[in-house]
Amino acid sequence: MSSASPTSSPARNSTVAGNYFISNYPPFSFWSENQRGEVDAALGSTPAPETKLGLYHHIPFCRKRCHFCYFRVYTDKNAREIQTYLDATVAELRAMAARPLIRGRRPHFVYFGGGTPSYLSAKQLEDLTRELQAILPWDAAEEIAFECEPGTLNPGKLAAIRGLGVTRLSLGIENFDDHILEINGRAHRSGEVYGAYERARAEGFPQINIDLIAGMVEETEANWQRNIERTIALQPDSVTIYQMEVPYNTTIYKEMKASGRLVAPVADWQTKRRWVKEAFAALESAGYTVASGYTAVLNPQRTKFIYRDALWSGADLIGLGVASFSHAAGVHFQNLTEMEPYLAAIQAGELPLKRAFRTSPEERMIREFILQMKLGRVAFGYFQEKFGTNLRERFARQLEHLVAEGLATLSAGEVRLARDGLLCVDTLLHEFFLPQHQTTKIV
Numbered sequence: 400m401s402s403a404s405p406t407s408s409p410a411r412n413s414t415v416a417g418n419y420f421i422s423n424y425p426p427f428s429f430w431s432e433n434q435r436g437e438v439d440a441a442l443g444s445t446p447a448p449e450t451k452l453g454l455y456h457h458i459p460f461c462r463k464r465c466h467f468c469y470f471r472v473y474t475d476k477n478a479r480e481i482q483t484y485l486d487a488t489v490a491e492l493r494a495m496a497a498r499p500l501i502r503g504r505r506p507h508f509v510y511f512g513g514g515t516p517s518y519l520s521a522k523q524l525e526d527l528t529r530e531l532q533a534i535l536p537w538d539a540a541e542e543i544a545f546e547c548e549p550g551t552l553n554p555g556k557l558a559a560i561r562g563l564g565v566t567r568l569s570l571g572i573e574n575f576d577d578h579i580l581e582i583n584g585r586a587h588r589s590g591e592v593y594g595a596y597e598r599a600r601a602e603g604f605p606q607i608n609i610d611l612i613a614g615m616v617e618e619t620e621a622n623w624q625r626n627i628e629r630t631i632a633l634q635p636d637s638v639t640i641y642q643m644e645v646p647y648n649t650t651i652y653k654e655m656k657a658s659g660r661l662v663a664p665v666a667d668w669q670t671k672r673r674w675v676k677e678a679f680a681a682l683e684s685a686g687y688t689v690a691s692g693y694t695a696v697l698n699p700q701r702t703k704f705i706y707r708d709a710l711w712s713g714a715d716l717i718g719l720g721v722a723s724f725s726h727a728a729g730v731h732f733q734n735l736t737e738m739e740p741y742l743a744a745i746q747a748g749e750l751p752l753k754r755a756f757r758t759s760p761e762e763r764m765i766r767e768f769i770l771q772m773k774l775g776r777v778a779f780g781y782f783q784e785k786f787g788t789n790l791r792e793r794f795a796r797q798l799e800h801l802v803a804e805g806l807a808t809l810s811a812g813e814v815r816l817a818r819d820g821l822l823c824v825d826t827l828l829h830e831f832f833l834p835q836h837q838t839t840k841i842v
C-alpha cells in the first residue's frame with residue numbers, strides 16, 4: 400500500500416506497468432465467480448425508490464489495436480460476426496428487461512462505449528438502436544453518449560449518429576501529432592480529427608467532448624503545448640485528459656517485458672501531472688471550468704456528464720456485451736470477457752456472467768465517496784442524508800492527513816481537493832478503502 404503523500408508514492412515517479420486509475424470499489428480483484436448467484440437475486444428485487452437506471456452498450460471492435468490499450472477489442476471481425484454479436488446484445492437486453500428490477504423502468508442515460516461504437520456502419524447502428532429501444536425505450540433519457548474514433552466518421556455516419564438522438568459525442572483524439580499517433584498505434588491521423596470535428600459541429604450535437612492523453616510514447620514539452628493550443632482553438636464543450644498508464648496486457652508492456660525493462664517508455668508521473676496542470680490552467684484562462692480530475696468544461700451550467708454523475712451517485716447500470724460492467728441493486732457484476740463464451744451463454748439463455756460482488760451498505764458509501772472525490776469536492780450532507788454517515792468522523796484520520804499534506808481543505812459542509820490533490824486523486828483514494836481491500840492489486 401502506498402502512502403497518500405505524493406512525495407513518497409511510487410506513482411509520483413517512473414511509470415511502471417499497472418493500472419493507477421480507480422474506476423470502482425471494491426476493486427475488481429475481489430469480485431468472484433462464487434458470487435454470480437447474487438446477480439439473480441438482485442435482478443429479482445424491486446428497484447429502490449428514486450434510483451436512476453442507465454444502459455451501457457459495449458462495442459468491442461476497432462480498426463486496429465492501440466499500443467496502450469488493455470480493453471477487450473477485436474480488429475478482425477467481419478460484418479456477419481459483428482451482426483451476430485449485436486444480435487446477442489439485443490437478446491441480453493431482452494432477458495434483462497424481463498427481470499423485476501428492470502421491467503417497466505425507463506433509462507435515465509445511455510452510453511455507447513468500446514472499443515469503437517463508431518466502427519459500426521450507419522445501418523448497423525440504426526438497426527441496433529431500433530431493436531434495443533423496442534425492448535427498453537429510452538425516449539425519456541437525459542443523455543445519450545457515444546464514443547467515436549475520428550477516422551471512422553464519414554459525413555453520412557455522423558448524421559446517422561445524430562439521428563439516433565446522441566446528445567454527447569466523444570471524440571478519441573488523444574493527440575494532434577501524426578507521428579505520436581502512429582507510434583502509439585492509433586488508427587486515425589490529425590487530418591481526420593479536424594474533418595470529424597467540423598462535421599460533428601455542423602450536425603449540431605448538443606455536446607462534443609474530446610479526449611486527450613498526457614504522456615503518450617514520445618510526447619514532448621513542445622508538442623504537449625501544441626496539443627493544448629489546438630484543443631482550445633477547437634472550442635469543444637468538454638475536454639477529458641487522461642494520464643498515460645501502461646497496464647499489463649498492452650503492447651507496450653509486452654515490449655517492456657521482452658526487453659527486460661521495468662519502466663515504461665513514457666513520461667514520469669510528475670511530468671504527466673504537470674502537463675495536465677498546465678492544460679487545465681490554459682483551459683481556465685480560455686474560459687473553461689475544471690469539473691473533475693480529468694475534465695474541463697466550457698459551460699458548467701449547460702455541459703453535464705450524466706453518465707458519470709449518475710454512476711458516481713449509485714445509479715443502477717445494465718452493461719450489455721462482452722466484458723461489460725453492471726451495478727444493480729447493490730450488486731456489481733461483469734460479463735464474460737471472451738467473445739465465444741459470451742455468445743454461447745446468450746444462446747443458451749443464460750446470463751453471460753464472469754464474476755460478481757454483493758456490496759454492503761458501508762462499501763456502497765465508500766464507493767460513492769471515492770468516486771465523488773474525483774470531482775474535486777464531496778458534500779458531507781449528501782452522505783449524512785443517504786447513508787447516515789458523518790464523513791468527517793468516519794474518515795477523520797485520512798482527511799486530516801490530506802489537509803496536512805496541503806492536498807485538501809475542509810469546511811463544515813465539504814472536503815475540497817486542492818489542484819495538486821485533484822491531479823493525483825487516484826493515488827489518494829486507497830487510504831479510504833476498508834482494510835481488507837487495501838492491496839496494491841487494484842484491477
Ligand code: SF4
Pocket residue numbers: 460461463464465467468469470472513514515548571
Ligand atoms: S480505439 Fe480505444 S478501445 Fe480501440 S484499441 Fe484504441 S484505445 Fe483500445
